[in-house]
Amino acid sequence: MTLRILLILGALSAFGPLAIDFYLPSFPALAKAFATDVEHVQLSLAVYFAGLAIGQLLYGPLADRFGRRGPLLVGVSLFTLASLACALAPSLEWLIAARFVQALGGCAGMVVSRAVVRDLCDPIASAKAFSQLMLVMGLAPILAPLLGGWLLAVAGWQAIFLCLTLFSALCGLAVALWLPESLPADMPRAPLRGALQRYRQLLGDGVFIGYVLTGGLVMAGMFAYIAGSPFIFIQLYGVPAEHYGWLFGSNAAGFILVGQINARLLRYRRPEYWLRRFVWVYLGCGLLLTGVSALQPAQLWPLLIPLFFGIASLGCILPNASACAMAGHGQHAGSASGLLGSLQFCVAAAAAALVAALHDGTALPMAEVISLCGIAAVGVAWLTARLARRGQPA
Incomplete structure (x- = not known):
């Protein structure tokens, strides 16, 4: 896989975290602009x-068919138009719909990024490629809150969504010019009418679902942190909105660093070996964070240590x-990728909503x-x- 393709896939993978992290410092400003509270902005x-x-x-079945x-x-075109609609939002309801x-x-x-990696790489090479993508897409959580806080102070919250509009338009241009079709020409194109059947087959694969949920549950914890940190950092501990990005970015830097370490660890053991061990690290950090909260x-720093390592x-x-x-x-890499992402973000959405529902003015709900x-x-x-040891197909 060439560096150009990795950079494009990294930028495309960053759409999700960028559209989240970029506007986090603006939560209090959005609440003020729309005469509501931060809980409703969440x-x-x-x-x-x-x-x-x-x-x-x-998109999963569409990517397998077309x-x-x-x-x-x-x-990408739809994201660009919706980002512009967010910038022009006259009300919170409009913003939520956009x-x-x-x-x-x-x-x-x-x-599509996950499907392209699967098209071009074997399982171990895929894990290494995903780790390398962490380096590219991981810049979003570091730079986005910093730039978002600066734009908020200089030009208001609307400028944040205008920047997203420009970024996505440039990504669309890069895809049109430099990203080749990775689905092999001789591979049968899966018909759309079989999409539900393919999803049923994937849902019946216990090993596939197990790996998806393992990643989805830790991602849910991360989005609980994303949902709760603006209140905790800015309002509870008085961190200025324009400085929020420095704290958020330091945690993202740890995420990038371990991603690159993982690419080297894969020289010695397979991905599932390291996966089973690092979930214990995540759990230990979560329990420590709960105790501190x-x-x-x-002061804020006792919370930052377990957050960083988690x-x-x-x-x-x-x-x-x-x-x-x-x-x-x-x-059926497109369908597998679509179901993987969908299940993971269903869990993430539930975790973010749960943090909002449990809000009590402390850091404890997030922890x-x-x-x-x-x-x-x-x-x-x-x-x-x-299940994997019993030989259930993955």
């Missing part, structure tokens, strides 16, 4: 997760879970949701390993 985040979950189910490029260009459409467009890049420390561990868990799940599904996700991820990883 609905625009939850509905984005829901849009990602629904849209990925649509190839990777066509559906991708349609999705965010849903934005998610329907943005998830095309996520589905229950003490309600007067988010960093995802740099190993997510690429390995994706590679293990996609292995053996080359002919408790992260811990619950860690406990569930360890349990699912253990069960998946047992």
Whole structure:
């Protein structure tokens, strides 16, 4: 896989985190602009997760039937138009609706990127490629909140969505000019009428579902952190909105670092080996975070330590879970990728909504949701390993 293709796939994979992280510092400003509270603004985040979950189910079969490029260009165009609609939103209801459409467009890049990696790589090479994509897409959580906080201070929250409009338009141009069709010409194109049957087959594959849910549960914990951190950092501990990105970005830097370490660890052991071990790291960090949050420390730094290592561990868990799940599904890589992403973001949307529902003015709801996700991820990883040893097809 060439560097150019990796960069394009990384940018496409970044649509999801970029459209989330970029506007996080603007939550208090959006609440003020629309005369509401931060808890209602958080609905625009939850509905984005829901849009990602629904849209990925649509793009998977389309990518298997029509190839990777066509559906991708349609999705990027939809994301561009919806981002512009967000910038022009006159009300919170308008913004929430536009965010849903934005998610329907943005998830095309996520589905197709995974399918392209599966088209071009074997399972171990796929895990390495996903780890390398972490380096590209991981820049989004570092740079986006910083740039978002700066734009918020200089030009207002509308400028954030105008930048998303420009970014997606440039990505669409890059796809049109430089991303070749990766679906082999001699591979049979899966008919759309068989999409539900393919999804039923995938849902009946216990090993596939196990790897998907292992990655999805830790991703849910991450989005619990994304949903809860603006309130905790900015309002609870008084971090200026324009400085929020520095804290958020430091955690993303750990995520990138562990992703690159994972690519080297794969020289010695297969992806499933490291996956089973790093979920325990994630769980330990979640439990420590919950304990610290229950003490309600007067300063922020005791919370930042377990948060950093917990988010960093995802740099190993997510690429390995994706590679293990996609292995053996080359002919229907689009459908497998779509179902993978949809299930993962359904869990993520539920976690984000749960943080909002449990809001009590402390950091404890976020920490408790992260811990619950860690406990569930360890349990699912253990069960998946047992199913794989019994020889159930992946």
